[in-house]
Amino acid sequence: MKLNRKDLLNLESLSSEEIELILNTAVPFKKLFTHSIKKVPTLRGKTVAFLFYEPSTRTRTSFELAAKRLAADTLDLAVPLSSVQKGESLLDTGKTLEAMKVDFIVIRHSENGAPELLSKNLNVHVVNAGDGTHEHPTQGLLDLFTLREKKKKIKGLRVVILGDILHSRVARSNLWGLTKMGAKVTLCGPKSLLPEEIKRAFGKSVRIEYDLKKAVEDADAINVLRIQKERQSQGFITSLTEYIERYGLHQNKISWLKKDCIVLHPGPMNRGIEIDSPVADGERSVILEQVTNGIAIRMAVLYLLAGSTLNPQAALENP
Amino acid sequence: MENLLIFGGRVIDPKNNRDGFFDLLITNGKISKIAKKIIPQKNFKLIPAQDQWVMPGLVDAHVHLREPGGENSETIFSGAKAAVSGGVTSLLAMANTSPPIDTPKKIKFVLKRAQKSLAKVYPVGAVTQGLQGKKLTNFSQMVKAGCAAFSDDGRCVMDSAVLREALEKAKKLGKVVIEHCEDHQLSENGSMNEGPVSQKLGVCGIPSQSEAVMVARDIFLAQLTLSPLHCAHVSCKESVELIRAAKRKGIPVSAETCPHYFTLTETAVKGHGTFAKMKPPLRRDEDVKAIKEALKDGTIDLIATDHAPHSLESKKKSFEQAPFGIIGLETLFVLVYEELILKKILSPLKAVKLLTENPARIFGLPSGNLSQGSPADIFIFDPKAKWTYKKENVQSKSFNSPFLGRTFKGKVKMTLVNGKIVF
Amino acid sequence: MNKKIGEKDFKKILEEIVSKFVKENKDSLKEGSIGLVGIHTRGVILAKRIALILQKKYKSQVAVGSLDITLYRDDVGEIGKQPLVKETDIPFSIEGRTILLVDDVLYTGRTIRSALDALLELGRPKLIRLTVMADRAGRELPIQADYCGTEISVGKNEEIQIKVKEIDGEDGIWVLKK
Numbered sequence: 001m002k003l004n005r006k007d008l009l010n011l012e013s014l015s016s017e018e019i020e021l022i023l024n025t026a027v028p029f030k031k032l033f034t035h036s037i038k039k040v041p042t043l044r045g046k047t048v049a050f051l052f053y054e055p056s057t058r059t060r061t062s063f064e065l066a067a068k069r070l071a072a073d074t075l076d077l078a079v080p081l082s083s084v085q086k087g088e089s090l091l092d093t094g095k096t097l098e099a100m101k102v103d104f105i106v107i108r109h110s111e112n113g114a115p116e117l118l119s120k121n122l123n124v125h126v127v128n129a130g131d132g133t134h135e136h137p138t139q140g141l142l143d144l145f146t147l148r149e150k151k152k153k154i155k156g157l158r159v160v161i162l163g164d165i166l167h168s169r170v171a172r173s174n175l176w177g178l179t180k181m182g183a184k185v186t187l188c189g190p191k192s193l194l195p196e197e198i199k200r201a202f203g204k205s206v207r208i209e210y211d212l213k214k215a216v217e218d219a220d221a222i223n224v225l226r227i228q229k230e231r232q233s234q235g236f237i238t239s240l241t242e243y244i245e246r247y248g249l250h251q252n253k254i255s256w257l258k259k260d261c262i263v264l265h266p267g268p269m270n271r272g273i274e275i276d277s278p279v280a281d282g283e284r285s286v287i288l289e290q291v292t293n294g295i296a297i298r299m300a301v302l303y304l305l306a307g308s309t310l311n312p313q314a315a316l317e318n319p
Numbered sequence: 320m321e322n323l324l325i326f327g328g329r330v331i332d333p334k335n336n337r338d339g340f341f342d343l344l345i346t347n348g349k350i351s352k353i354a355k356k357i358i359p360q361k362n363f364k365l366i367p368a369q370d371q372w373v374m375p376g377l378v379d380a381h382v383h384l385r386e387p388g389g390e391n392s393e394t395i396f397s398g399a400k401a402a403v404s405g406g407v408t409s410l411l412a413m414a415n416t417s418p419p420i421d422t423p424k425k426i427k428f429v430l431k432r433a434q435k436s437l438a439k440v441y442p443v444g445a446v447t448q449g450l451q452g453k454k455l456t457n458f459s460q461m462v463k464a465g466c467a468a469f470s471d472d473g474r475c476v477m478d479s480a481v482l483r484e485a486l487e488k489a490k491k492l493g494k495v496v497i498e499h500c501e502d503h504q505l506s507e508n509g510s511m512n513e514g515p516v517s518q519k520l521g522v523c524g525i526p527s528q529s530e531a532v533m534v535a536r537d538i539f540l541a542q543l544t545l546s547p548l549h550c551a552h553v554s555c556k557e558s559v560e561l562i563r564a565a566k567r568k569g570i571p572v573s574a575e576t577c578p579h580y581f582t583l584t585e586t587a588v589k590g591h592g593t594f595a596k597m598k599p600p601l602r603r604d605e606d607v608k609a610i611k612e613a614l615k616d617g618t619i620d621l622i623a624t625d626h627a628p629h630s631l632e633s634k635k636k637s638f639e640q641a642p643f644g645i646i647g648l649e650t651l652f653v654l655v656y657e658e659l660i661l662k663k664i665l666s667p668l669k670a671v672k673l674l675t676e677n678p679a680r681i682f683g684l685p686s687g688n689l690s691q692g693s694p695a696d697i698f699i700f701d702p703k704a705k706w707t708y709k710k711e712n713v714q715s716k717s718f719n720s721p722f723l724g725r726t727f728k729g730k731v732k733m734t735l736v737n738g739k740i741v742f
Numbered sequence: 743m744n745k746k747i748g749e750k751d752f753k754k755i756l757e758e759i760v761s762k763f764v765k766e767n768k769d770s771l772k773e774g775s776i777g778l779v780g781i782h783t784r785g786v787i788l789a790k791r792i793a794l795i796l797q798k799k800y801k802s803q804v805a806v807g808s809l810d811i812t813l814y815r816d817d818v819g820e821i822g823k824q825p826l827v828k829e830t831d832i833p834f835s836i837e838g839r840t841i842l843l844v845d846d847v848l849y850t851g852r853t854i855r856s857a858l859d860a861l862l863e864l865g866r867p868k869l870i871r872l873t874v875m876a877d878r879a880g881r882e883l884p885i886q887a888d889y890c891g892t893e894i895s896v897g898k899n900e901e902i903q904i905k906v907k908e909i910d911g912e913d914g915i916w917v918l919k920k
Contacts, residue, residue: 002824012519028810028829037863040813070813091635112522113591113638121635132639133521134591172521201515300827303813307824 003304007119007126010135011176019177022300023145029303030296032069043072043306048104049097050076052129053090056108058267058291059129059139063106066298075102094118104302107131125305133167139266140173142297144181146290147221150262155182160215162249163225163274164193164236170266171225179205188215189225189247192236212247213256222257223264224249227274244273251278262286322346323738324359328368328699332375333672334688343373345695348738353691368699371732374671376408376696377652378678378687380575381472381497381551381623383644384440386432387425388417392717393628395429398648399436401626401715403734403742405649406698408438409679409686411497411623414445415473421445421456423464430465437741439696441467441684446485446496450474453481458488468682470497472551475533477503479540486546495573495682497549498537500558501599505529510639512585512600520591522638527606530599531557538565541572549681550574552625554599556609563618573620573681574613578647578654579721581610581664587721593634593641595721597627611664614673621677624651628717646715650708652700653727661728695738704730746894746902747915752875755891756788759873760795762889763842767871770840771802775868777836778806781845781857782828785809787906788875789844807832809843814856830860837865846904848874851885875904876915 001021011019032038048067052060060076067074077093088096090109094117097105104125107115112132119126130136148154159178165171165187178185179202186207187194199208209215216222227243237243244250249263263275263284271277280287323345330341330353342357343350359365379402385393393401395412402410412429414420420429426442433440444466448454452474461469469489475498476482482496489496506529511517513524534550538561541548553559553576562574579597584604587595595601613619627644634641655674659665665673679687686696707726710718734742747755770776780789786808796802810828817823843857854872861870873889878896894902896917903916 025827028813028827031829031831032813035864040863041859042813042815042818089632090637109637111637111639112520116591117635117637131637133523135521167521169521172519195518197515198518201518303818303827304824307818 002308004308005305006308007115008137008301008305009115009119009126009128011137011140011173011180012135014180016180016182019141019144019180022141022297022304023148025300025304026145026293026296029299030293033292033296039069039071041071042303043067043070046072046103046306047101048072048074048106048302049102050074050106051079051093051097052077052108053079053114054108054110054130056129059108062291062294063127063129063298066295066302069295070299070302072103072302090114091117091121094122094124098122098124103306127301127305130169132169133172134169135173135176136169137173138294138298138301139170140177141301142290142294143174143223143264143266144177145293145297146264146286149293150286151220154178157183157220158186158218159183160186160188160219160222161225162188162212162215162222162247164227164231165189165198165225166193166195166236167228167231168225174223175202175206179203186215186219188212190237190243193231212253216253216256216261218258219261220258221262221264222249223266224275226266226268227270229270229273240273248274248276249279250276254279254282257284264290267291321738322360322363323366323695324357324363325366325368325373325697325699326357326359328371328373330373330689331667331671332689333668334375334676335690336668337689338668343689343697345735345738348695350689350691350693350695353689366699366733370701370703372667372700372702374406374698374700375675375687375689376698376734376736377406377674378684379407379410379624379626379648379651380621380678380682381577382410382412382626382648383415383628384412385416385628387428392630392633393715395432395440396436397714397716398626398628399433399438399440401646401648402438403736404714404731406652406700406731406734407648408696408698408734408736409441409684410438411441411443411467411682413472414443414470415450419445419450421448421450423457423460426461426464426466438736439686441682443468443470443472443497445469446471446476447481452477455481455485455488458485458492458494462492462494466494467684468495468497468549470499470551472497472499475499475501475503479536482537483540483544486540486544486548490544490546493683495547495549497551498533499551500530500533500537502529502532505532509600510596511588512602514585514603516585516588520588525598525600527555527557527602530555531561534558534561538562538570538572541565542568542570545571547571547573547681552577552580552599552623553610553613553619554580555602555606559609559613559618563613563616566618574618575621575623576610576614576619577623577625578651578658579645581607581614582654582658583721588638591638592721593636593638594645594719594723596638596641596643597625597645598643611659614659615664620673620681622651622655622673623678624648626715628715629719630717631719634719644719646713646717646720649714650720650722650727652698652731653729654722656700656702656729657727695735697735698731699733700729701732702729704732706730743916743918745914745916747892749913752913752915755875756791757795757799759889759891760792760799763871763873764796764800767840771800774803775839776804776842777832777834777839778804778842778844779809779832779861780806781843781853782808782810784846784904784906784909785844787908788846792842792844805834807834809857809860811853811856811860814860816852816856832864835865836861836867839867841867841870843870843872845872845874846876847902848877848885848887848890849880851881851883854885855883876902878902
């Protein structure tokens with residue numbers, strides 16, 4: 001089994017075997033973190049460029065550590081200060097990096113499909129670090145990795161994704177990953193953030209439940225999404241207080257959960273809103289392990305892409 | 320005197336309800352005779368058309384030529400060249416150029432630029448000044464200058480009172496208002512059909528209803544003013560149902576659709592391909608079905624391209640940033656042939672009617688038929704030839720087509736405008 | 743495919759290796775400061791066999807670790823190269839220990855170079871010795887085995903394959919055409 005891809009753009013197009021390979025590869029990488037020297041010389045001489053059009057601390061740092069622990073050189077474009085501000089187009093910025101012979105571009109962008117645009121037009125490995133409301137594939141993978149590590153397997157697992165499903169790229173990557181790996185997914189959130197139509201998009205293996213208690217009763221894991229406060233001014237949430245009461249995973253609802261149900265959160269958390277401190281810091285929480293696992297997953301992704309047969313897609317036919 | 324004899328072909332001329340083997344004589348740019356057999360004389364130039372279809376040149380009621388202002392993506396000349404290579408000999412050029420065609424002077428500009436072009440270009444004038452949707456343009460002066468119809472296409476005339484006035488004025492001048500039916504508030508931020516695929520991609524959607532609510536309103540206004548109103552690029556089931564009911568009531572509304580709406584669905588957007596991004600967006604299977612049904616029963620009167628060229632640079636953006644629109648002139652007839660005629664949705668005669676007689680009648684154009692005395696705008700089609708639509712042989716200045724790479728059965732063999740071979 | 747060494751000789755070779763090693767490392771053995779490190783995949787099996795012989799014949803308990811050298815190879819990151827990464831699991835500190843590194847075949851020497859790099863990042867052993875079941879010509883780096891089972895001369899288009907019961911169902915050394 002090989003990951004024969006130039007880029008990691010989404011989980012939608014990955015097969016369960018490919019996902020499995022990435023997860024398996026991340027296991028030995030995680031083991032490296034227990035060594036006093038955490039760095040391996042594998043990607044010596046390769047350059048990983050970060051092109052982040054949206055602010056991000058944890059994802060960028062995680063990718064940076066992953067690259068550095070593989071001995072790659074890293075380059076941060078610091079988008080707000082660069083020529084991007086002077087109106088340079090995304091593709092031109094990408095082409096400039098290509099001309100500088102970087103090997104990887106890790107991109108985060110507020111527009112859906114921005115990584116695909118680079119992928120189709122550049123002969124560089126492109127890794128999607130989150131695009132708009134589309135996907136955040138490495139987050140999806142690290143959530144799968146964490147689940148598998150904690151629960152031994154993913155197939156048959158009951159996983160609840162809770163919160164703003166409509167606008168969440170984390171939810172979308174999780175949905176693809178979990179359904180491909182055979183988990184039973186329940187989506188839970190207010191109707192305005194969880195349209196019934198999503199069921200048509202993701203098929204029968206996905207259940208929609210507007211009642212949090214019913215959703216979490218038999219869950220093995222709950223992935224709590226970040227609620228963006230501006231959703232209230234946009235009219236998706238009528239009242240934050242009401243949201244917290246119905247959908248906030250707070251200590252007062254913990255008795256609804258099975259004993260061994262674990263809680264994930266992609267971060268950064270809004271403590272007191274979608275999750276409260278007793279839950280976030282409690283014994284069910286695997287939130288910090290997700291952070292550790294994120295580095296291992298990103299190392300696995302960089303490693304596998306580096307060794308894949310470079311296969312730039314026939315550019316331009318349908319940009 | 321020049322005589323041109325097209326002989327041995329299958330002539331399909333809906334206006335004269337003719338589908339059979341005829342010879343066609345062209346004298347001085349006009350059709351002078353049509354008969355089962357015409358004996359060629361010495362000075363006749365001969366065009367053999369055995370195994371070919373001979374039809375009136377197609378009339379495309381919806382084309383964006385981008386000139387003035389967008390010459391890097393298309394010009395009147397290049398657009399007309401693309402038209403004749405697709406069998407289109409007459410076309411309506413939309414007004415949303417920059418600046419928009421909203422004065423008699425600008426109408427004259429288009430007509431002047433079109434003099435050298437290979438196809439007949441009929442300029443559409445803007446309904447409102449600057450396409451702003453507020454103040455009407457000078458309808459009567461524009462008609463005098465040569466404006467063929469009125470439309471703010473690209474934008475919907477959102478103010479009902481403004482549209483009512485436009486309909487009344489246009490009626491007096493014997494012209495039709497073409498409406499781009501879209502509730503811009505409802506479709507705001509959207510870049511593809513709202514549904515399972517947009518949910519999967521996380522892209523903000525455009526519901527069918529943003530089209531249908533405006534179709535409904537426009538029908539009411541046509542009823543109120545008893546003025547002819549034409550709904551451009553109908554894409555969904557909801558609109559079809561409204562138009563069908565309106566026609567039953569005798570409301571003077573006509574409708575068009577485009578080849579992509581009976582060929583592709585929203586799934587073509589896979590991988591965020593910007594060549595499948597247009598407005599209205601590609602819809603669902605059930606919409607494609609409804610459109611075909613509407614073509615069959617006459618609810619939809621005509622098929623136009625909504626040819627919307629965009630340079631590669633502008634389409635090479637992320638899906639949400641890329642502009643709406645695809646080119647269509649060169650694939651118009653082959654798509655109708657493959658998707659409607661070969662699949663037995665429409666007979667050849669009925670299909671050609673939707674591309675010739677009907678648009679010519681609705682917009683009062685002299686072409687679209689092979690009657691004796693009519694201008695010899697003729698389109699010869701080889702129903703057996705196979706070809707692949709490739710970037711290299713695109714005639715338009717832009718090649719933003721989702722059909723690139725597709726192999727078609729049936730090929731444009733020759734196009735004549737006023738008896739002159741232009742392709 | 744051509745069998746060079748059968749099961750009996752295979753066992754004998756291993757025992758000879760161990761006997762030579764014990765002779766040269768008596769003190770360390772007494773101190774219990776010896777660690778065996780096998781290189782994935784067959785080196786690990788061989789290291790476990792050696793540990794078993796040490797235990798049975800010499801009554802010495804010696805710990806065994808496994809080393810995956812994939813991440814230290816000098817050809818990863820090249821187009822099309824995507825070897826599976828396996829786990830490195832060395833359940834003892836190598837600091838100050840005598841390490842016996844175990845692999846199946848010594849050929850170019852590049853694997854051993856990678857293994858030394860990988861090992862040294864885990865600490866500072868007192869000394870490292872290398873043992874292999876079979877040695878063939880074709881070294882690309884100045885690396886030699888301290889305890890070599892057998893030398894086999896093979897052509898450029900031939901390959902030595904070590905088989906072990908645990909994986910292949912039988913013990914033996916084979917030469918096969920590439």
